[in-house]
Amino acid sequence: MSASEGRRRVLLQLGSAAVFLAIVAVAVLIVVSANQTSGGDVSLEDVGAVKRELRGIPQSGLVLGDPRSKVTLYEFGDLKCPVCKAFSEGIVPEVIDSKVRGGEAKIGFKSFTIIDAESAPAGAAAIAAGAQGRGWSFIELFYRNQGLETSHYVNDEFLTAIARGAGVPDIGAWNRDRKSVATLAEVKRTSEEARRLGFTGTPSFAVDGPATKGIEALGTPGSAGTLEEAIDAAG
């Protein structure tokens, strides 16, 4: 056998080995993927719409907007609350566009659990998503896929689907975070803060800025304009 034929044979053997390895790799990928069912069976609405709405706006924890903004608008909400959902689809996007996107103000979400026992784990899941820079994406996507107030849909599968849809990069860490004592305590703390501010329902809003004396309660304004005026007055 000539040297060139020998070389050809070696290269062909290498090619065959590569084909074999590729078949094994694809088979492993498919088997691993087939076993990942958690969160995969819940079909979500508006993943793209939320992505478009928040594109280009910084997220840190449960705060949306430029961290250098001096004014912060706070929403005290319950992810299971249908009125909060209506606000998140009607009024809040207007404020995001007019005040948050341009860096005039930032908006923070604080859990105020009033609906039922599923409200706290939902709020904790949002905080855990926030720890990975996807807090506001999680909140918005949760609202867009909210179930009936009286139904019990906030299970691991639903929350995982929301987290995946929101783009939480490390689902394992998010799972650990959302079940931690510290995260659940944070939900309790913000709910107590809401009561101290005199809030009795959700969503309730508050504002904090250079012209306010600490965080000032706004209640539940009926329009984006009222929230925008409060932001202007606080700046």
Added chain:
Amino acid sequence: MKLPAEATLRMVATFVAAFGIGVATYITIADSGGGAPACIAGGSGCQTVADSIYSHLLGVNIAVLGIVGYALLLVAALLRGDTARMAGFGLSLVGFGYSVYLTYLELFKIEAICQWCVASAVLMTVLFGLNALRMLAYVGRPA
């Protein structure tokens, strides 16, 4: 059966890879605008696929990986010799395998078909065929 000349295989592979760069670039641009590639016959399959968690790998849009893959295959098609033959074969094998996996995801996990992804999978399959033929017929032989 007479095998096609290596020059012919390389020329066809060059055109297919260039076309693949176009398809992958379109998907990347459409997705970077927060949207999805427009399905030619309507429907929302492309939106569903673009919004799924499988559209990004380690935070990178897989269409960007596609552009890189097609660009490397274009270079392999333009170059002569065993290194280019083996590189073209190896790259197209990886691309083909990944396309099989992505098609599986579309059919059984995402349950939506994006025509642009299918187009890319077809192009990658053609490139794998061309590069496999080039390798089998000409590797170890003078360029």
